[in-house]
Amino acid sequence: MELQEEILSLLTENARLTIEQIAHIVNQPIELVDETIALLEKKQAIIAYQCVIDWKKIGKQRVRALIDVQVTPQHGYGFDVIAKRIAMYEEVVNVYLMSGAYDLSISLEVDSLEAVGLFVTEKLAPLDFVVNTRTHFVLKKYKEANVLLDTDSPDNRLHIAP
Amino acid sequence: MFVMDLESKLSPIVRDMAPSGIRRFFDLVNQIPDAISLGVGEPDFVTPYHIRKAVTDSLEHGPTSYTSNQGLPEFLSAISNYLQKQFQLTYNAETEIITTFGGSEAIDLALRALLCPGDEVLVVEPSYVSYEPCVVLAGGIPVPVATHASEGFKLRVEDLERRVTPNTKALILCYPNNPTGAIMTAEDYAPIVEFVKKHELIVISDEIYAELTYGGKKHVSIASFDGMKDHTILINGFSKSFAMTGWRIGFIAAPEPLFRGMLKIHQYTALCAPRMSQIAALEALQNGLQECNNMMQQYDRRRRFVVHSLSEMGLTCMNPEGAFYAFPSIASTGLDAETFAEQLLLEEGVAVVPGGVFGPSGTEHIRCSYATSLDRLGEAMKRMKRFVEKKKKEKQDPFLQLG
Numbered sequence: 001m002e003l004q005e006e007i008l009s010l011l012t013e014n015a016r017l018t019i020e021q022i023a024h025i026v027n028q029p030i031e032l033v034d035e036t037i038a039l040l041e042k043k044q045a046i047i048a049y050q051c052v053i054d055w056k057k058i059g060k061q062r063v064r065a066l067i068d069v070q071v072t073p074q075h076g077y078g079f080d081v082i083a084k085r086i087a088m089y090e091e092v093v094n095v096y097l098m099s100g101a102y103d104l105s106i107s108l109e110v111d112s113l114e115a116v117g118l119f120v121t122e123k124l125a126p127l128d129f130v131v132n133t134r135t136h137f138v139l140k141k142y143k144e145a146n147v148l149l150d151t152d153s154p155d156n157r158l159h160i161a162p
Numbered sequence: 163m164f165v166m167d168l169e170s171k172l173s174p175i176v177r178d179m180a181p182s183g184i185r186r187f188f189d190l191v192n193q194i195p196d197a198i199s200l201g202v203g204e205p206d207f208v209t210p211y212h213i214r215k216a217v218t219d220s221l222e223h224g225p226t227s228y229t230s231n232q233g234l235p236e237f238l239s240a241i242s243n244y245l246q247k248q249f250q251l252t253y254n255a256e257t258e259i260i261t262t263f264g265g266s267e268a269i270d271l272a273l274r275a276l277l278c279p280g281d282e283v284l285v286v287e288p289s290y291v292s293y294e295p296c297v298v299l300a301g302g303i304p305v306p307v308a309t310h311a312s313e314g315f316k317l318r319v320e321d322l323e324r325r326v327t328p329n330t331k332a333l334i335l336c337y338p339n340n341p342t343g344a345i346m347t348a349e350d351y352a353p354i355v356e357f358v359k360k361h362e363l364i365v366i367s368d369e370i371y372a373e374l375t376y377g378g379k380k381h382v383s384i385a386s387f388d389g390m391k392d393h394t395i396l397i398n399g400f401s402k403s404f405a406m407t408g409w410r411i412g413f414i415a416a417p418e419p420l421f422r423g424m425l426k427i428h429q430y431t432a433l434c435a436p437r438m439s440q441i442a443a444l445e446a447l448q449n450g451l452q453e454c455n456n457m458m459q460q461y462d463r464r465r466r467f468v469v470h471s472l473s474e475m476g477l478t479c480m481n482p483e484g485a486f487y488a489f490p491s492i493a494s495t496g497l498d499a500e501t502f503a504e505q506l507l508l509e510e511g512v513a514v515v516p517g518g519v520f521g522p523s524g525t526e527h528i529r530c531s532y533a534t535s536l537d538r539l540g541e542a543m544k545r546m547k548r549f550v551e552k553k554k555k556e557k558q559d560p561f562l563q564l565g
Contacts, residue, residue, distance in 0.1 A: 010463070014536070021540070024470035025463045153208075159191040159513060160201035162184050162291045162340075 003028060007036055008045070012146075015049040052145045064093075064109050064138035065116045068102035069124065070131045079103060082129050089123055091115070102134065113137070175298060182291050183519040187503065191513045198542045199513040200530040203340060205405040205486070207460075209442070210453040213404065216445035217438050229437050231429040233261030233413075237440045240447040241413050249372065249383045251396070253415040260425055261413045261435040261443075265370045266292060267428075268397040268414040272366045273300040273332075275423040276395075281331040286317050287521025288341050288489075290368070293334045305330070308523045311491060314480050315342035315523075319353040326361055333358065335384075336368035338375055341520045341529035342489040343465075343482020345375055348382050355387045364420070365394045370412070371485040373403035373454050376462045379483055385415075392417050395424075402485075403454050404446040411439035461486045464532040464539055471543035472530070475550045486533045489517065493526045495550055496557035503528055505553075510545040 006026050010017055019037065023030040040046045055062040071082050079097050083104055087095045094107040106124075110116055120135055141149050169177065191197055232238060238255040245251040253259055262268040269292060277283070279301040285293045287306045297304040307325050309315045317335060337346040346354075358365055365384055372381040385394035399412025412435075414424060428434075446454075465482060472479040472490045479490035492502045499516035507513050515531075517524030532539060 017536075021467065025467045025536070027466045027470075155206065157202050157204055157206070158188070159197065159199045160184060160188040160515060161203040162182070162519075 003032075003036060004040065004045075007033065008040070011037075011046070011049070015051075052147055054141075054144075054149055061111060062109055063111065063113055063116055064107060064141070066136045066138065067106045067108060067120065067124065068098075068134040068136075069104040069106060070101075070133070071103050071129045072131055074129055082127075085127070086124070089119070091119055102132075179295055179298065182295075184291060184515060187513075187515065187519070190504065191507060194507060194511060194513075197507060197511045197513045198534070198538050198545070200532070200534060200539075200542055201513040201515045202531050202533060203487075204407040204533065205402060205457065206533045206535065207405040207457055209404065209406050209409070210446075210450055213406070213442050213445045213450055217442045220438070220441045226437065229434045229440060231425060231434055232256075232259065233435055234437070234440050234444065237261060237444045237447075240444055241415075244447050245396075245398075245415060249369075249381065250386050251383055251391070251415070253396075254418075257418045258421050259413055259415045260421065260428055261411065261440055262399075262428065263412070263432060263435055264401055264407075264410040265368060265397050265399040265412040266410075267432060268399070268412050269293065269296050269334075269366065269368065270300070271414060271424040271427050272395045272397065272416075273297055273302065274427050275420060276300075276332055276364055276366075277302040278331075280329060282327060282329045284322060284325055284330060284333040284363075285521075286333070286335045288315070288339075288517060288524035288527075289334070289521055290336055290340050291519060293336075297334075302331070303329075306521060307333075308521075309342070309344070310523065311478075311480065311527070315339060315344040315489070316346060316350050317354060319357050322354070322357050326357075326363075330361060330363060332364045332366055334366045334368065336370070338371035338381065338484020340371065340485050341487050341515070341517065341524065341527075342480075343485050343487045344480075345379060345484040346382065346384075347379070348387075351382060351384055351387065355384065355390055358384075358393050359389065363393065365390075366397065367394055368397045370397065370399050371402050372398060374458055374461060374486060375484045376458075376465060377483060381484070395420060400443045400446055403457075404443075404450055405457060406439075406442065406446065409436075409439040409442055411435055411443045461532065464534070464536055467536065468530060468532045468539055468543065471539075471547070475543075475547040476554065477550065486531055488530045488532060489524070489527045490530070491526050492528055492550075495553040497553060499525055499528050502553075506546065506549050509552075510549045512542045512545050512549075 010022055019034050020030055023033040073079055083095050091108050091110050092106055093109045096105045098105045120133055124130055238259050241259050242253050242255040245253055273296050277300040281302045282305050283297045283302045284307045285304045294304040305325050307321050309317055367384050369383055375381050385391050385396050396415040400406040468488050469479055469481055476494055477490040479488055482488055492499055499518055503514050503516040515529040517527030517529055
C-alpha cells in the first residue's frame with residue numbers, strides 16, 4: 001500500500017495514533033510520516049479528526065434524523081448554493097446531493113424530537129427553494145462510522161495456545 | 163475393596179509422556195483473567211462472514227452425511243487449484259490430497275504412515291509443541307535439530323548433517339515458523355533439498371502459515387523444488403490463513419503411494435473431515451483470498467509495531483518474516499525465559515510464552531503473538547517496557563533485588 005493510503009487507513013481506524021506509532025507501523029522515518037500527514041492536512045485530504053460517540057452510554061439523549069429534501073434549483077446557480085445554505089445550520093451533520101426522488105439528503109443531530117420538528121418547520125421548510133421534505137427518525141444505531149455498536153465481542157480464545 | 167491400578171493400564175508411552183510445558187503456564191494465566199495475552203497462537207479475527215454464511219445456507223438445505231474419506235470432490239479440486247495457483251505445486255485432487263481435522267491430524271497421519279519402531283525423525287526446533295510427542299506416539303524417535311538466533315532461526319544443512327543417522331527416515335519442518343517467525347527462501351532451501359535427496363528422506367512440511375509472509379516475500383514450498391514432490395508430505399490448512407481454527411479443517415498432499423497409506427489410517431480413525439467445515443473451507447478458497455490478504459496486512463502493521471517496540475526496549479528481536487509471532491531474546495534482562503514470563507505476568511499482567519516450551523534453542527527467548535489488536539499490543543508493549551527497564555536496573559544493582 002502506498003504510504004499516504006496506509007497512513008489514512010491507520011488514522012481512519014484510530015485517529016489517536018501518535019506520529020511516532022504510525023512511523024513504527026509503516027516502518028518509515030518519523031519526519032517523513034509527519035510531513036506526509038501535514039501535507040494531507042494542508043490539502044484537506046484529512047478534513048478533521050473526530051470521535052465516534054455513543055451518547056446514551058453517558059446518559060445523554062441525542063436524536064438523529066435523516067431528512068430528504070426536494071428543492072427547486074434557482075436560476076443562475078444550481079444545487080451547490082442551496083446545499084451550502086442548508087449546511088450552515090449547526091444542527092446539520094451531513095448534507096449530500098442525491099440521485100432519485102429527492103435532491104438532498106440531510107442528517108440532523110439534536111437533543112429532542114421537538115428540536116427536529118422545529119428545525120423542519122422553522123428553518124428548512126420556509127426556505128424559498130424547498131419544495132418538499134420527508135423526515136425519518138433513527139430508532140436505533142447498529143453501526144456508526146464503520147464501528148459496530150453494542151456488540152459484545154469478548155475474545156473467547158484460550159489465553160494461551162501453542 | 164480391590165482397586166484396580168488404572169495408571170498401570172495406560173500404555174507406558176502415554177504414561178511417561180511429559181505434559182506440555184505450555185500447560186503449567188496456561189494454568190497460571192487463567193488465574194489472572196484481565197491479563198493481556200500475547201500467548202495465543204491463533205488469529206484474533208472471526209471467520210469472515212461469507213464463509214460462515216455458506217455453512218448456515220448449506221445446513222438449511224440439509225446434507226449432513228459423511229463425505230468420502232478424502233473429502234468432497236469439489237473441495238479437493240479447489241485445494242488442487244489453490245496449491246497450483248499460490249505455490250506452483252501440482253497435486254491430483256483424486257489421488258494425492260486428503261482433507262483432515264486441521265493440520266494436527268495431518269501431522270499424526272504422516273508420522274503413523276511412515277514410522278516403524280526405532281525410526282528416527284529429525285525435528286527442527288524451536289517448533290510447534292506437537293511434533294515430538296506425535297513422533298513418539300507413532301513409535302519413532304524424535305531427534306531435535308537446533309536452529310540459531312544468530313542465523314535468524316533458519317534451518318542450516320550443517321545442523322542436519324550432525325544429527326542424521328542411517329536410521330533417519332523423515333524430517334519435520336514448519337516454515338513460516340511457529341514460534342520464531344522465520345521463513346525459508348529458495349536459496350535457504352537449496353542445500354536442504356540436496357541433503358534430503360542424498361539421504362532419501364521424507365520431509366513432513368507443515369506450511370500452515372504459508373499465506374502469512376511479509377515484506378513482499380512469498381512463501382516457498384520445499385515440495386516445489388525439482389524432484390522434491392516425491393520426498394514431501396505437505397500439510398496445510400485454513401486455521402491461520404482464514405481465521406478458522408475452531409473449524410478443524412486442513413489437508414495433506416503427498417505422492418500417491420504415501421497418500422494411499424495415510425488414507426487407510428484416516429478412513430479407520432477419522433472417516434472424514436467434518437462436512438460443514440469442508441463447505442466452509444471450500445467457500446474460503448473460492449471467495450476468501452481477499453480477506454486472507456487483508457488480515458495479512460493487519461498482521462503486518464502489528465508486526466512492525468511490535469518488533470520496533472521490542473527493539474526499543476532493548477530486547478534483541480530478529481525481524482520475523484512470516485506467521486504472527488515475534489521471538490525476542492530476553493538474555494539482556496538477566497532472567498531465564500520461564501522466570502521472565504512468570505514475573506511479567508504477575509507484575510504487569512502480560513502473558514507471553516517462554517521459548518523453551520518450543521525446544522532447547524528457544525530457552526533465551528519468549529514468543530509474543532501479535533494476533534491481537536493494535537490497541538492491546540500498544541498497552542502490552544508499554545507494560546513490557548516498564549518491566550524490562552525494572553529488571554535491567556535490578557540486574558545492574560543487585561541490592562535493589564533485596565528491597
